[in-house]
Amino acid sequence: MPRSRFSGSVSSPMVDVVIDMGNPFLNRTVDGFLKIGTVGATRVVAEETYHCLRKGSFSSNQMEHSLKKMCKEGAYWGTIAGVYVGMEYGMERVRGTRDWKNAMLGGALTGALISAATNSNRDKIVTDAITGGALATAAEFLNYVT
Template identity: 60%
Template sequence: MPLGGFSGSLRSPKIDVLIDTGNPFLNRTVDGFLKIGAVGACKVVAEETFECLHRARGTVAGVYVGMVYGVERVRGRNDWKNAMISGALSGALISGASNNHRDRIIKDAITAGAVATAVEFINCLT
Protein backbone atom coordinates (compact mmCIF):
# COMPACT_ATOMS: atom_id res chain seq x y z
CA MET A 1 0.00 0.00 0.00
CA PRO A 2 1.53 3.35 -1.01
CA LEU A 3 2.14 5.93 1.64
CA GLY A 4 0.49 9.32 1.23
CA GLY A 5 2.04 12.55 2.35
CA PHE A 6 1.57 16.27 2.23
CA SER A 7 4.24 18.88 2.00
CA GLY A 8 4.12 22.54 1.07
CA SER A 9 6.07 25.73 0.93
CA LEU A 10 5.09 29.34 0.57
CA ARG A 11 7.07 31.73 -1.58
CA SER A 12 5.83 35.06 -2.75
CA PRO A 13 3.81 35.14 -5.00
CA LYS A 14 3.80 31.39 -5.76
CA ILE A 15 2.36 28.63 -3.59
CA ASP A 16 3.66 25.11 -4.12
CA VAL A 17 1.77 22.16 -2.74
CA LEU A 18 3.05 18.63 -3.23
CA ILE A 19 0.79 15.66 -2.64
CA ASP A 20 2.47 12.28 -2.96
CA THR A 21 -0.02 9.52 -3.70
CA GLY A 22 2.66 7.07 -4.80
CA ASN A 23 1.70 7.31 -8.48
CA PRO A 24 3.37 10.00 -10.65
CA PHE A 25 0.38 10.30 -12.99
CA LEU A 26 -2.06 10.62 -10.10
CA ASN A 27 0.26 13.15 -8.44
CA ARG A 28 0.16 15.38 -11.53
CA THR A 29 -3.59 14.98 -11.87
CA VAL A 30 -4.24 15.96 -8.26
CA ASP A 31 -1.76 18.84 -8.52
CA GLY A 32 -3.45 20.19 -11.65
CA PHE A 33 -6.90 19.77 -10.13
CA LEU A 34 -5.88 21.70 -7.01
CA LYS A 35 -4.23 24.51 -8.95
CA ILE A 36 -7.09 24.95 -11.41
CA GLY A 37 -9.65 24.67 -8.64
CA ALA A 38 -7.85 27.26 -6.53
CA VAL A 39 -7.64 29.71 -9.43
CA GLY A 40 -11.32 29.20 -10.26
CA ALA A 41 -12.40 29.60 -6.64
CA CYS A 42 -10.34 32.78 -6.21
CA LYS A 43 -11.79 34.22 -9.42
CA VAL A 44 -15.38 33.55 -8.35
CA VAL A 45 -14.83 34.93 -4.85
CA ALA A 46 -13.20 38.09 -6.19
CA GLU A 47 -15.87 38.75 -8.82
CA GLU A 48 -18.83 38.07 -6.54
CA THR A 49 -17.40 40.16 -3.72
CA PHE A 50 -16.75 43.05 -6.09
CA GLU A 51 -20.25 42.90 -7.56
CA CYS A 52 -21.92 42.72 -4.15
CA LEU A 53 -19.92 45.60 -2.71
CA HIS A 54 -20.21 47.67 -5.86
CA ARG A 55 -24.01 47.43 -5.89
CA ALA A 56 -24.43 48.08 -2.16
CA ARG A 57 -21.94 50.92 -1.97
CA GLY A 58 -23.36 52.66 -5.01
CA THR A 59 -26.88 52.52 -3.64
CA VAL A 60 -25.95 53.69 -0.15
CA ALA A 61 -23.70 56.47 -1.46
CA GLY A 62 -26.34 57.69 -3.88
CA VAL A 63 -29.04 57.81 -1.23
CA TYR A 64 -26.74 59.54 1.26
CA VAL A 65 -25.51 62.19 -1.20
CA GLY A 66 -29.08 62.94 -2.24
CA MET A 67 -30.12 63.29 1.39
CA VAL A 68 -27.17 65.59 2.19
CA TYR A 69 -28.04 67.84 -0.71
CA GLY A 70 -31.71 67.94 0.24
CA VAL A 71 -31.06 68.62 3.94
CA GLU A 72 -28.53 71.33 3.06
CA ARG A 73 -31.07 73.03 0.80
CA VAL A 74 -33.84 72.83 3.40
CA ARG A 75 -31.68 74.03 6.30
CA GLY A 76 -29.76 76.63 4.29
CA ARG A 77 -26.51 75.71 6.11
CA ASN A 78 -23.55 73.44 5.55
CA ASP A 79 -22.48 71.94 8.91
CA TRP A 80 -22.11 68.62 10.74
CA LYS A 81 -25.82 68.48 11.51
CA ASN A 82 -26.52 67.89 7.82
CA ALA A 83 -24.38 64.75 7.95
CA MET A 84 -26.14 63.52 11.08
CA ILE A 85 -29.64 64.11 9.70
CA SER A 86 -28.78 62.72 6.26
CA GLY A 87 -27.08 59.66 7.70
CA ALA A 88 -30.07 58.90 9.91
CA LEU A 89 -32.56 59.38 7.06
CA SER A 90 -30.44 57.29 4.66
CA GLY A 91 -29.99 54.52 7.21
CA ALA A 92 -33.72 54.41 7.93
CA LEU A 93 -34.65 54.45 4.24
CA ILE A 94 -32.22 51.72 3.22
CA SER A 95 -33.03 49.59 6.25
CA GLY A 96 -36.76 50.03 5.68
CA ALA A 97 -36.37 48.98 2.06
CA SER A 98 -34.43 45.84 2.98
CA ASN A 99 -36.41 44.63 6.03
CA ASN A 100 -39.64 45.35 7.89
CA HIS A 101 -38.55 45.26 11.53
CA ARG A 102 -39.15 48.65 13.15
CA ASP A 103 -36.53 48.19 15.88
CA ARG A 104 -33.91 47.29 13.26
CA ILE A 105 -34.77 50.36 11.19
CA ILE A 106 -34.29 52.62 14.21
CA LYS A 107 -30.94 51.00 15.07
CA ASP A 108 -29.73 51.36 11.47
CA ALA A 109 -30.82 55.01 11.39
CA ILE A 110 -28.94 55.78 14.61
CA THR A 111 -25.85 53.90 13.42
CA ALA A 112 -25.79 55.57 10.01
CA GLY A 113 -26.28 59.01 11.58
CA ALA A 114 -23.43 58.38 14.02
CA VAL A 115 -21.08 57.13 11.31
CA ALA A 116 -21.88 60.04 8.99
CA THR A 117 -21.34 62.54 11.82
CA ALA A 118 -18.04 60.92 12.79
CA VAL A 119 -16.82 61.04 9.18
CA GLU A 120 -17.80 64.70 8.96
CA PHE A 121 -15.85 65.50 12.14
CA ILE A 122 -12.82 63.56 10.88
CA ASN A 123 -12.96 65.45 7.58
CA CYS A 124 -12.94 68.73 9.52
CA LEU A 125 -9.79 67.68 11.42
CA THR A 126 -7.72 67.09 8.30
Protein backbone atom coordinates in the same frame (compact mmCIF):
# COMPACT_ATOMS: atom_id res chain seq x y z
CA MET B 1 20.60 66.16 24.47
CA PRO B 2 19.98 65.57 20.73
CA ARG B 3 16.44 65.46 19.51
CA SER B 4 14.92 64.41 16.27
CA ARG B 5 11.57 65.12 14.77
CA PHE B 6 9.63 63.65 11.97
CA SER B 7 7.84 66.04 9.74
CA GLY B 8 5.86 65.35 6.66
CA SER B 9 2.38 65.25 5.37
CA VAL B 10 -0.07 62.64 4.38
CA SER B 11 -2.49 63.38 1.64
CA SER B 12 -5.18 61.28 0.11
CA PRO B 13 -5.30 60.77 -3.62
CA MET B 14 -7.70 62.91 -5.59
CA VAL B 15 -9.78 60.94 -8.03
CA ASP B 16 -12.25 62.99 -9.97
CA VAL B 17 -14.55 61.36 -12.45
CA VAL B 18 -16.95 63.91 -13.80
CA ILE B 19 -20.23 62.69 -15.16
CA ASP B 20 -22.59 65.52 -15.89
CA MET B 21 -26.18 64.40 -15.44
CA GLY B 22 -27.46 67.95 -15.82
CA ASN B 23 -28.49 68.22 -12.18
CA PRO B 24 -26.21 68.83 -9.15
CA PHE B 25 -28.19 66.33 -7.05
CA LEU B 26 -27.76 63.57 -9.63
CA ASN B 27 -24.11 64.51 -10.22
CA ARG B 28 -23.26 64.12 -6.55
CA THR B 29 -25.28 60.94 -6.14
CA VAL B 30 -23.65 59.23 -9.14
CA ASP B 31 -20.21 60.45 -8.05
CA GLY B 32 -20.73 58.96 -4.56
CA PHE B 33 -21.98 55.71 -6.06
CA LEU B 34 -18.98 55.35 -8.37
CA LYS B 35 -16.29 56.31 -5.85
CA ILE B 36 -17.50 54.28 -2.90
CA GLY B 37 -18.65 51.41 -5.12
CA THR B 38 -15.08 51.19 -6.34
CA VAL B 39 -13.87 51.06 -2.73
CA GLY B 40 -16.27 48.19 -2.00
CA ALA B 41 -15.13 46.25 -5.06
CA THR B 42 -11.47 46.87 -4.21
CA ARG B 43 -12.03 45.54 -0.70
CA VAL B 44 -13.30 42.29 -2.22
CA VAL B 45 -10.27 42.09 -4.52
CA ALA B 46 -7.90 42.41 -1.55
CA GLU B 47 -9.85 39.91 0.53
CA GLU B 48 -10.13 37.33 -2.26
CA THR B 49 -6.45 37.72 -3.17
CA TYR B 50 -5.51 37.08 0.44
CA HIS B 51 -7.66 33.91 0.55
CA CYS B 52 -6.19 32.60 -2.71
CA LEU B 53 -2.63 33.24 -1.54
CA ARG B 54 -3.34 31.58 1.75
CA LYS B 55 -4.77 28.48 0.07
CA GLY B 56 -2.04 28.46 -2.55
CA SER B 57 -4.38 27.77 -5.44
CA PHE B 58 -6.66 29.62 -7.80
CA SER B 59 -9.31 28.32 -10.19
CA SER B 60 -11.62 29.75 -12.80
CA ASN B 61 -14.55 28.92 -10.51
CA GLN B 62 -12.98 31.04 -7.75
CA MET B 63 -12.39 33.82 -10.30
CA GLU B 64 -16.05 33.79 -11.30
CA HIS B 65 -17.16 33.78 -7.66
CA SER B 66 -14.81 36.68 -6.88
CA LEU B 67 -16.05 38.71 -9.84
CA LYS B 68 -19.68 38.25 -8.80
CA LYS B 69 -18.82 39.19 -5.23
CA MET B 70 -16.98 42.31 -6.45
CA CYS B 71 -20.00 43.45 -8.46
CA LYS B 72 -22.42 42.74 -5.62
CA GLU B 73 -20.34 44.51 -2.96
CA GLY B 74 -19.52 47.42 -5.26
CA ALA B 75 -23.19 47.93 -6.07
CA TYR B 76 -24.18 47.63 -2.39
CA TRP B 77 -21.55 50.07 -1.10
CA GLY B 78 -22.19 52.42 -4.02
CA THR B 79 -25.93 52.43 -3.46
CA ILE B 80 -25.56 53.28 0.21
CA ALA B 81 -23.05 56.04 -0.60
CA GLY B 82 -25.25 57.42 -3.39
CA VAL B 83 -28.29 57.54 -1.12
CA TYR B 84 -26.27 59.20 1.65
CA VAL B 85 -24.70 61.83 -0.61
CA GLY B 86 -28.08 62.58 -2.16
CA MET B 87 -29.74 62.87 1.25
CA GLU B 88 -27.01 65.12 2.60
CA TYR B 89 -27.19 67.37 -0.47
CA GLY B 90 -30.99 67.42 -0.21
CA MET B 91 -30.75 68.48 3.44
CA GLU B 92 -28.34 71.23 2.46
CA ARG B 93 -30.74 72.52 -0.17
CA VAL B 94 -33.82 72.30 2.07
CA ARG B 95 -32.14 73.86 5.11
CA GLY B 96 -30.22 76.46 3.10
CA THR B 97 -27.03 75.92 5.08
CA ARG B 98 -24.01 73.64 5.00
CA ASP B 99 -23.11 72.19 8.41
CA TRP B 100 -22.76 68.96 10.37
CA LYS B 101 -26.52 68.70 10.85
CA ASN B 102 -26.94 67.86 7.15
CA ALA B 103 -24.59 64.91 7.60
CA MET B 104 -26.45 63.77 10.70
CA LEU B 105 -29.87 63.98 9.04
CA GLY B 106 -28.62 62.46 5.78
CA GLY B 107 -26.97 59.59 7.64
CA ALA B 108 -30.06 58.95 9.75
CA LEU B 109 -32.36 58.91 6.71
CA THR B 110 -29.96 56.68 4.79
CA GLY B 111 -29.69 54.25 7.71
CA ALA B 112 -33.46 54.11 8.02
CA LEU B 113 -34.05 53.64 4.28
CA ILE B 114 -31.45 50.91 3.83
CA SER B 115 -32.67 49.14 6.96
CA ALA B 116 -36.33 49.39 5.93
CA ALA B 117 -35.48 47.93 2.54
CA THR B 118 -33.86 44.87 4.10
CA ASN B 119 -36.05 44.14 7.13
CA SER B 120 -39.35 45.08 8.75
CA ASN B 121 -38.31 45.23 12.40
CA ARG B 122 -39.16 48.74 13.58
CA ASP B 123 -36.61 48.73 16.40
CA LYS B 124 -33.85 47.68 13.99
CA ILE B 125 -34.80 50.47 11.57
CA VAL B 126 -34.64 53.08 14.34
CA THR B 127 -31.33 51.68 15.61
CA ASP B 128 -29.87 51.74 12.09
CA ALA B 129 -31.08 55.32 11.62
CA ILE B 130 -29.33 56.35 14.85
CA THR B 131 -26.17 54.51 13.79
CA GLY B 132 -26.21 56.10 10.33
CA GLY B 133 -26.65 59.56 11.81
CA ALA B 134 -23.87 59.00 14.35
CA LEU B 135 -21.41 57.65 11.76
CA ALA B 136 -22.09 60.46 9.32
CA THR B 137 -21.75 63.09 12.04
CA ALA B 138 -18.49 61.56 13.28
CA ALA B 139 -17.11 61.47 9.74
CA GLU B 140 -18.07 65.11 9.26
CA PHE B 141 -16.35 66.13 12.49
CA LEU B 142 -13.23 64.15 11.53
CA ASN B 143 -12.97 66.22 8.35
CA TYR B 144 -12.30 69.26 10.52
CA VAL B 145 -9.78 67.73 12.93
CA THR B 146 -6.35 69.24 12.41
